[in-house]
Amino acid sequence: MSPRSAAFLSAIPLSALILAGCSAEDTSEEAEASAESGGTVTVTAANGEVEVAQNPQTVVVFDNVQLDILDALGVEIAGIPSAEVVPEFFSEYAEDESVANVGSLFEPDFEAVAALEPDLIISGGRSAEVTGDLEEIAPTIDMSVDTADLAGSLAERARTYGEIFDKTEEAEQLVSDFETRVDEVSAKLSEAGDGLVIMTNAGEFSAYGPGSRYGFFYDSLGLEASVEVESDGRHGEVMSFEGLAEADPDWLLVLDRDAAIATEGATPAEQVLDNELVDRTTAAEEDQIVYLDSQELYLVGGIQAYMNAMDTVDAAISE
Numbered sequence: 001m002s003p004r005s006a007a008f009l010s011a012i013p014l015s016a017l018i019l020a021g022c023s024a025e026d027t028s029e030e031a032e033a034s035a036e037s038g039g040t041v042t043v044t045a046a047n048g049e050v051e052v053a054q055n056p057q058t059v060v061v062f063d064n065v066q067l068d069i070l071d072a073l074g075v076e077i078a079g080i081p082s083a084e085v086v087p088e089f090f091s092e093y094a095e096d097e098s099v100a101n102v103g104s105l106f107e108p109d110f111e112a113v114a115a116l117e118p119d120l121i122i123s124g125g126r127s128a129e130v131t132g133d134l135e136e137i138a139p140t141i142d143m144s145v146d147t148a149d150l151a152g153s154l155a156e157r158a159r160t161y162g163e164i165f166d167k168t169e170e171a172e173q174l175v176s177d178f179e180t181r182v183d184e185v186s187a188k189l190s191e192a193g194d195g196l197v198i199m200t201n202a203g204e205f206s207a208y209g210p211g212s213r214y215g216f217f218y219d220s221l222g223l224e225a226s227v228e229v230e231s232d233g234r235h236g237e238v239m240s241f242e243g244l245a246e247a248d249p250d251w252l253l254v255l256d257r258d259a260a261i262a263t264e265g266a267t268p269a270e271q272v273l274d275n276e277l278v279d280r281t282t283a284a285e286e287d288q289i290v291y292l293d294s295q296e297l298y299l300v301g302g303i304q305a306y307m308n309a310m311d312t313v314d315a316a317i318s319e
Helices: 014-019 024-038 064-073 088-095 110-115 125-135 147-164 168-189 241-247 294-300 303-318
Strands: 040-045 048-053 059-061 120-123 140-142 194-201 204-208 237-239 251-256 289-291
Touching: 040 140, 040 147, 048 140, 059 064, 064 088, 064 147, 064 168, 064 294, 064 303, 088 294, 110 125, 120 125, 125 140, 147 168, 147 303, 168 303, 194 241, 251 294, 289 303, 294 303
Parallel strands: 059 120, 120 140, 194 251, 251 289
Antiparallel strands: 040 048, 194 204, 204 237
């Protein structure tokens, strides 16, 4: 399944900025009127039970995980944040002049958002903290995912969008494809030996364990952890090369944070791991170091991103 893709657009037209002069109260009243005419759906979100218009026409999204899922379902998006790094995963959005730039994940351009007169705003992840501010413009749902049960959380979000956007069949098919792929890959990975998910950054690396940000590979795909790793924190547990050699993983699943955020002059993950200590591991000796698409997983991390990651893992195991 190929993503429609990302990015983040140009300046807001003057006419749109004039529309932004509408008060939040006026915008809210219009959203309520729209909801009454087209029916509503009550959504269970991180910010509580929220009543939203069914099949909303103007949708603003402040979370790449949700954009990934909505993109897979073919939902039209009116506004997304800008970013210094545009994930190739979403590159086609950059060419779509109908998609507005609504600020950044951390600092929304509230005037630009209001100018769109959205029926629904979706926050989550890095933008969760501004959910309350966005609620003053239009109905907003914080759809942050639970990394402790990422597969279940992604499936739940997809089904919720199916209900909101009258795409129940499409959502069920997406979830079915995802869960089938999880079953297929886990049947192989759980029997392939132990391993570690690691992320390189600035010449060093950290490891992730079950229940962590990238716990999906353990919790859903059955990878046995080579060593116990703290699951707290977005950037994992810093690990030494000596510790890695001692753990001796059969498999290494590698993300490159510097590559994901396009750090200028950074050392690629392949070079960071090119040393005698890593060479001692079974993963290196058996050519079982798998480099995952770091932009897709670090910057996006939705159903399509993990489907692609599973394809990469499956291909490596099947060689």
